[in-house]
Amino acid sequence: MEDKQMLMIPGPTPVPERVLLAMAKCPTGHRSGEFSKIMAEVTAKLQWLHQTKNDVLILTVSGTGAMEAGIINFLNKGDRVLVGNNGKFGERWAQMSRVFGLNVTEIKAESGKPLDTEAFRAELEADTQKHIKAVIITHSETSTGVLNDLPTINSYVKAHGESLIIVDAVTSLGAINIPVDEWGLDIVASGSQKGYMIPPGLGFVCVSPKAWEAYKTATLPRFYLDLEPYRKSASKDTTPFTPPVNLIFALQAALQMMEREGLENIFARHQRLTQAIRAGIKALGLPLFAPDHAASTAVTSVIPTQIDAEEIRSTMKKRYDIAIAGGQDELKGKIFRIGHLGFVCDRDILAAISALDGTLHALGYEGADYGAGVAATAKIL
Incomplete structure (x- = not known):
């Protein structure tokens, strides 16, 4: 049937109707008082979502652009960094760091396995001269469906004292509790097409006072992704460059929806849907x-x-x-991935498991107990 596609991928994620309608409004001038009021509202709500008083800056980039900004604004060529790598995105941050001349030590884990927190502890404790300037972590490794133990790794970074922690929260922000101020996270990057429930095009970088101190001595080249102009502009409820005005309208509508649902309810919903879909797949x-x-x-x-x-x-x-995602790189053809992030509800999970049941039946899969998946999913929900 035309125009009936259901997105069950980890991004872009489904977009609510009221967000789409907000995007359909006539653009306004990005230097107008009207737009400044919207910027003030979305900035305050972004801080609410991040559970922080720190700056949360809006860039016209994808999640990768937000991560690049989070790396190049606070480090210098030759700085030693630890990068967690247990999937495509951890590998990407290691590659990116090397492009900018950083001295990269990768802490690797097999795909499908979480990062070994003790490996971080050992590297950080051994660094008595405080040469490690940053630890770069993918919180939710989208390529494999693994959630890395950010709180534990962060505790070792805090014990080190000198190092910054730079977090890829692209598919975890808005899907699981990340209390930025409570944990003392330094740089947290995310993207609009995930938990924010809006189309691709906006990236967000949350920056701590400690990171701003590092900014003062950072010398890696930057212009469009130089975060200081964004910080100055945000303090005046404006932007340094022309933003995608209608995506800001969308962000305003989405954050209003998220605030009405409440953080605890958002996190509980994502946890429940995760448990339900895993129960259905096992069944x-x-x-x-x-x-x-x-x-x-x-x-x-x-x-x-x-x-x-x-x-x-x-x-x-x-x-x-129903669109589900495939494996990437060496996992292509070996795994498939079902997204349950952002504007996803119980009905979507039941539909996906039911369709998966029918798909397995049509393909003659002998290991399936047909009907059991829906039953197991419904029991959790």
Whole structure:
């Protein structure tokens, strides 16, 4: 059926109707008083979402752009950094860091496994000369569905004293509790097309006072992603460059929806949907890629046996107009990923599991106990 596609991928995520309608409004001048009032509102609500009094800056970039800004504004060529790498995005931050001439030590884990927190502790404790200037972590590794233990790793960074912690929270911000001020996180990057429930195009960087101190001596080249002009402009409820005005309208509407739902309810909803979809997949006899204790609340990865993951994706799309994500790089064709992030509710999870049940049946998968997936999912919900 035309125009019936259901997005169950980790991004872009579904967009609420009122957010789409906000985007459809006529643009206003980005230097107008009217727009300044909107900027003041979204800035305050972004601080609410991040649970912080720190600056939360809005950039016209993707999540990768937000992470780049979070790296180049606070470090110098030759600085030693620890980068957690247990998937595509951890690998990306290591590559990016090397591009800018940083001295990278990677702490790796096998795909589908969480980062070893003790490896971070050992590296940080051994650094008695305080050469490690930053620890760069992907909180929710979207490529595998693994949630890394940010609180524990952060505690070791805090014990080190000198190092900054730079967090990719692209698929965790708005899906799980990240109390920025309570944890003392220095740089937190996220993107609009995930938990924010709006289309791609905006990136967000939350910056601590400690990070701003590091900014004063940072010398890596930057212009459009220089965060100081954004900070100065935000204090006046404006922007240094022309923003995507209608995406700011969308952000305003989405943050209003999130505030009405409440942080605790948002986090509880994502946790419940994660448990439900994992229960349904297990009941269908499909192996999960990430362990229960390190399960992302944004995306669940499945490693099917007897049947190609791409066949499952293709059949889900053709028969049910439900889009799920595939594996990336070496995991292509081996896993598929179901997103449950942002504007997703119980009905969506039930529909996805029911369609997966029908897909497995159509493909002749012998390991499935047909109907059990929906029953197990419904029991959790």
